[in-house]
Amino acid sequence: DIQMTQSPSSVSASVGDRVTITCRASQGISSWLAWYQQKPGKAPKLLIFATSNLQSGVPSRFSGSGSGTDFSLTISSLQPEDFATYYCQQANTFPALTFGGGTKVEIK
Amino acid sequence: QVQLVQSGAEVKKPGASVKVSCKASGYTFSDYYIHWVRQAPGQGLEWVGWINPNNGGTNSAQKFQGRVTMTRDTSISTAYMELSSLRSDDTAVYFCSSCSRSTWFKNDFWGQGTLVTVSS
Numbered sequence: 530d531i532q533m534t535q536s537p538s539s540v541s542a543s544v545g546d547r548v549t550i551t552c553r554a555s556q557g558i559s560s561w562l563a564w565y566q567q568k569p570g571k572a573p574k575l576l577i578f579a580t581s582n583l584q585s586g587v588p589s590r591f592s593g594s595g596s597g598t599d600f601s602l603t604i605s606s607l608q609p610e611d612f613a614t615y616y617c618q619q620a621n622t623f624p625a626l627t628f629g630g631g632t633k634v635e636i637k
Numbered sequence: 638q639v640q641l642v643q644s645g646a647e648v649k650k651p652g653a654s655v656k657v658s659c660k661a662s663g664y665t666f667s668d669y670y671i672h673w674v675r676q677a678p679g680q681g682l683e684w685v686g687w688i689n690p691n692n693g694g695t696n697s698a699q700k701f702q703g704r705v706t707m708t709r710d711t712s713i714s715t716a717y718m719e720l721s722s723l724r725s726d727d728t729a730v731y732f733c734s735s736c737s738r739s740t741w742f743k744n745d746f747w748g749q750g751t752l753v754t755v756s757s
Contacts, residue, residue, distance in 0.1 A: 530699075561742050563744070565682075565744075567682075572732055572734075572747035572748065572749060572750055573682065573734075573744075573747060574747075575744060575745045578740075578742060578743035578745075579742055584743070584745065616681065616682055618744075620741070623741055623742065624670065624672070624687035624689075624741075625684065625687075625698065626672065626684040626687075626744075627684065628674075628681060628682040628684065629681070630681050631681040
């Protein structure tokens with residue numbers, strides 16, 4: 530099974546900060562990586578698919594990069610509505626999926 | 638617009654079974670796969686399984702094999718996830734999510750979640 534490891538598990542940041550979250554796969558997953566944002570009591574929301582493709586309606590301050598086993602999600606200028614938990618998810622073994630452990634972005 | 642509407646919260650005793658439904662609207666049901674994902678209180682997301690509504694084919698995480706059954710009723714555009722032999726650590730919010738057959742790599746639509754509580 531492919532394991533997905535996110536870091537950090539939490540980060541404290543201020544509005545306007547640049548935040549980068551990383552995700553490492555235990556084996557190569559090509560470019561089949563997605564990022565989701567989840568707020569308390571809500572379903573996850575797709576932000577990025579296939580490593581670097583922005584889902585329709587998602588602000589351009591979100592971006593993704595990487596390949597193989599190492600990936601990252603960057604928020605270029607953190608906004609108040611961005612405080613949430615972020616998950617990476619691999620789809621290389623579709624239909625089986627694996628999620629990372631999550632990264633909580635908190636207000637500093 | 639695409640919508641996935643799940644059934645309401647459930648409280649079950651250990652050893653019982655629970656069946657959660659996910660009704661789709663706004664698209665052709667057979668054109669989208671359905672995944673089931675769960676989230677225990679304060680924990681991360683965990684993939685449970687998948688169903689192809691077109692032919693009923695399923696796949697589930699190894700830890701749930703033998704306990705999870707996923708079905709669909711195409712006449713009412715509804716997918717179901719039944720989990721048996723419930724334990725306290727099955728207490729979680731269960732989400733359905735969909736991805737189109739052509740963009741299988743992104744789960745762009747999600748249900749609101751169904752809280753399943755297992756308690757004696």
